[in-house]
Amino acid sequence: MAATLLTGNVAAAWGARLARVDYIPAFPITPQTEIIETLGGWLDGGVMEGRMVTLESEHSMLTAAGAAAATGVRVFSATSSQGLLHAMEMIYTVAGWRAPFVLVNVSRGLSAPITLEADHNDVLAARDSGFLQIHCADCQEVVDSVLMAYRLAEDPAVRLPVMVNLDGFYLSFTREPVTLPDPAAANEFLPPFDPGMIRFAASAPESQAVAVLGGSPYSYFRYETHLAAQHAVTVYSGIAAEFRARFGRDRGVVETYRCDDAEVVFYMIGSFATKAREAVDRLRDAGQRVGLLRPRLLRPYPADIIADALQGVQGVAVIDQNLSVGQGGVLHTELCAALYGRPQAPAVLASFIGGLGGREITPEEFYQMAAVTREAVATGKTPPPRLLYTEDELREIRKLQSIALVERDETSPTRERQQHTGGGDEA
Amino acid sequence: MASRVLGTALFRSGFTVQDAPKYGAERRGAPIFSTVRAARATAEGDTIKERGVIHRPDLVVVADDTLLAVPAAGTLQGVTAATVVLVNSRETAETWRHRLNLAATLLILPATEEARDRAELPHIGATCAGAAACLLGVIEPAALEAAIGEELASLGTEVVASNRDNALAAFDAMTAHRGLVVEGTAVSATDYIPPSWIELPVDDASIAAPDIRAIANSVQVRTGLWRTLRPVIDYDRCGKCWWICSSLCPDSAIAVEQDIPVIDYDHCKGCMICVGVCPPHAIGSVPEYLAQQQEQQANTPGEDDGSDPADR
Numbered sequence: 001m002a003a004t005l006l007t008g009n010v011a012a013a014w015g016a017r018l019a020r021v022d023y024i025p026a027f028p029i030t031p032q033t034e035i036i037e038t039l040g041g042w043l044d045g046g047v048m049e050g051r052m053v054t055l056e057s058e059h060s061m062l063t064a065a066g067a068a069a070a071t072g073v074r075v076f077s078a079t080s081s082q083g084l085l086h087a088m089e090m091i092y093t094v095a096g097w098r099a100p101f102v103l104v105n106v107s108r109g110l111s112a113p114i115t116l117e118a119d120h121n122d123v124l125a126a127r128d129s130g131f132l133q134i135h136c137a138d139c140q141e142v143v144d145s146v147l148m149a150y151r152l153a154e155d156p157a158v159r160l161p162v163m164v165n166l167d168g169f170y171l172s173f174t175r176e177p178v179t180l181p182d183p184a185a186a187n188e189f190l191p192p193f194d195p196g197m198i199r200f201a202a203s204a205p206e207s208q209a210v211a212v213l214g215g216s217p218y219s220y221f222r223y224e225t226h227l228a229a230q231h232a233v234t235v236y237s238g239i240a241a242e243f244r245a246r247f248g249r250d251r252g253v254v255e256t257y258r259c260d261d262a263e264v265v266f267y268m269i270g271s272f273a274t275k276a277r278e279a280v281d282r283l284r285d286a287g288q289r290v291g292l293l294r295p296r297l298l299r300p301y302p303a304d305i306i307a308d309a310l311q312g313v314q315g316v317a318v319i320d321q322n323l324s325v326g327q328g329g330v331l332h333t334e335l336c337a338a339l340y341g342r343p344q345a346p347a348v349l350a351s352f353i354g355g356l357g358g359r360e361i362t363p364e365e366f367y368q369m370a371a372v373t374r375e376a377v378a379t380g381k382t383p384p385p386r387l388l389y390t391e392d393e394l395r396e397i398r399k400l401q402s403i404a405l406v407e408r409d410e411t412s413p414t415r416e417r418q419q420h421t422g423g424g425d426e427a
Numbered sequence: 428m429a430s431r432v433l434g435t436a437l438f439r440s441g442f443t444v445q446d447a448p449k450y451g452a453e454r455r456g457a458p459i460f461s462t463v464r465a466a467r468a469t470a471e472g473d474t475i476k477e478r479g480v481i482h483r484p485d486l487v488v489v490a491d492d493t494l495l496a497v498p499a500a501g502t503l504q505g506v507t508a509a510t511v512v513l514v515n516s517r518e519t520a521e522t523w524r525h526r527l528n529l530a531a532t533l534l535i536l537p538a539t540e541e542a543r544d545r546a547e548l549p550h551i552g553a554t555c556a557g558a559a560a561c562l563l564g565v566i567e568p569a570a571l572e573a574a575i576g577e578e579l580a581s582l583g584t585e586v587v588a589s590n591r592d593n594a595l596a597a598f599d600a601m602t603a604h605r606g607l608v609v610e611g612t613a614v615s616a617t618d619y620i621p622p623s624w625i626e627l628p629v630d631d632a633s634i635a636a637p638d639i640r641a642i643a644n645s646v647q648v649r650t651g652l653w654r655t656l657r658p659v660i661d662y663d664r665c666g667k668c669w670w671i672c673s674s675l676c677p678d679s680a681i682a683v684e685q686d687i688p689v690i691d692y693d694h695c696k697g698c699m700i701c702v703g704v705c706p707p708h709a710i711g712s713v714p715e716y717l718a719q720q721q722e723q724q725a726n727t728p729g730e731d732d733g734s735d736p737a738d739r
Binding site for chain 2: 005030112113116138169170171173174175176177271272274275277278279281282283285286288360362363364365367368371386387388389390391392394401404405407408410
């Protein structure tokens with residue numbers, strides 16, 4: 001099939017359409033809304049079968065999604081940012097039900113301060129829930145990943161909900177050429193959902209989630225979820241091999257871009273990794289042995305596959321588009337945990353925080369991160385974590401703060417004048 | 428819409444493309460940006476690696492020249508001597524060169540004097556796309572026409588036809604500069620200016636929390652700059668009902684002073700809701716640029732031609 005220009009949101013909707021989903025509980029939120037609008041239009045126009053119900057909140061939406069999946073129908077839903085957090089209680093609950101369905105998250109920074117642009121703190125807030133996570137870097141990957149996510153979720157040995165993540169604006173509203181899988185081929189790759197024992201029904205009461213008192217049964221059920229999630233690495237690898245054979249596109253557990261013989265590797269997730277690909281090409285042109293390692297599957301965490309991919313690499317520049325406040329970058333923390341104690345692990349894991357709230361990462365910054373990491377390898381000294389933030393950016397903040405100070409003093413005569421203690425001249 | 432038309436026209440001309448809009452929480456009247464990347468399609472496929480903001484644009488099209496004065500709009504970000512900047516304006520290229528002092532090549536896409544109401548504005552997207560297509564030099568008019576047909580199909584044949592006419596006219600108007608835009612090169616990985624990264628200082632929470640401590644500071648944001656049409660109250664017809672226009676103004680930009688409604692033009696975005704709801708039809712609409720010309724003439728003794736802008 002020829003490529004057409006599609007946004008990431010429309011690609012996600014096509015994933016649901018090609019998966020022939022039965023039920024779509026929905027609630028709008030920027031930058032996700034185009035997904036449910038697109039599906040709503042198709043349902044209205046009769047080109048797609050299924051039912052869409054708009055709920056009164058994301059919490060209810062996730063409840064409806066889990067409950068419907070527990071009846072054995074194929075369920076799709078989508079959210080973003082604050083919506084995902086509003087649903088968080090049910091995110092954990094439906095994963096505990098072992099309800100298999102697919103939720104697309106369009107990543108957007110979390111409040112406060114409120115923003116609209118891409119940042120992974122929303123999806124990473126769900127990392128411990130039992131939802132599996134696939135992270136996309138381009139629009140083609142979005143439609144491919146939704147189809148693969150159903151295979152993974154519905155695998156009897158996994159039976160867990162799967163989240164497919166794409167970045168707000170960078171993918172959600174960006175049109176680019178996407179080759180849609182032929183519907184017949186999609187049907188063969190993803191046959192109708194065989195729910196097996198999943199058959200929750202109003203007419204035949206059974207309990208979907210028992211209450212357990214005492215830690216022993218609780219430990220059993222939680223750890224079984226964990227084991228199923230870990231097993232999903234193997235299941236996913238099989239699905240990716242089949243996808244490649246059928247559609248010719250490599251959707252492996254991790255993307256390794258020019259990692260062979262690399263001394264320094266960028267390690268990051270999501271669409272900003274496409275900037276790293278470009279930087280890798282330019283650095284290679286300049287004779288530097290640099291590559292990119294991008295986990296697509298982040299839950300389960302594919303520790304062994306990542307460690308294998310980093311064999312022989314001397315320094316890793318970990319770029320976190322998230323911030324665990326009071327700790328640092330989540331990807332960096334997890335990579336350190338995964339590699340600690342392994343022989344031949346890279347000597348340097350340098351931490352960079354970049355792209356928070358959609359803040360750009362420039363080509364020069366990628367070059368510089370490679371240079372800093374190379375330098376660290378040479379000296380054997382790992383640099384402290386680095387926020388990608390320039391003198392000019394702080395200068396702009398200081399300007400806004402001075403305006404705020406003047407406004408406060410001028411417009412709030414009753415407020416006691418406060419000393420400006422922040423060192424506004426430091427920039 | 429301009430970016431979608433340009434993107435589709437490039438795609439139809441054998442390029443692989445990305446087009447993307449970027450906007451904030453505000454809708455009507457707020458600045459909106461969009462970007463288009465294009466590269467010759469090859470057998471390898473993924474010839475455009477990076478996504479997101481374009482750091483060094485080869486071509487910048489400014490559809491509304493008032494945005495050049497809005498710092499937050501950042502219309503000239505990343506512009507270099509190699510960039511072509513096309514401004515839709517009633518002013519001359521000389522005027523803008525003088526005002527902006529840019530190293531870039533600056534061209535004017537003449538704003539049409541006839542565009543006096545909002546119904547004409549939708550063509551600005553097609554007009555900008557048409558002019559840009561010509562400047563790029565790699566899009567034939569047929570591809571531009573097909574792209575407009577594809578992107579606007581759902582709006583009906585009349586809308587498609589009028590947009591096509593505007594786009595082709597803009598394409599023709601740029602003929603002298605066809606192919607002026609040249610593809611820039613990637614930033615070198617060996618010879619580059621390193622980013623001026625700094626350590627963020629630990630600031631006191633009194634300034635480091637994202638609080639707004641000043642009262643009523645949204646007044647400082649002059650959203651009236653977004654207006655393309657100006658509502659003007661004819662006080663002879665005004666029924667002094669004192670509440671309809673002021674209550675229904677979504678921006679609270681109409682105050683009642685001594686039983687008379689007064690429009691705050693610093694914050695009126697020109698949505699024209701007041702024009703629609705006024706029972707005695709006392710509020711008319713005037714194209715903003717004409718209203719401003721009128722004001723300037725009124726402020727310059729002896730040069731007022733005396734005509735009513737609404738009658739021109």
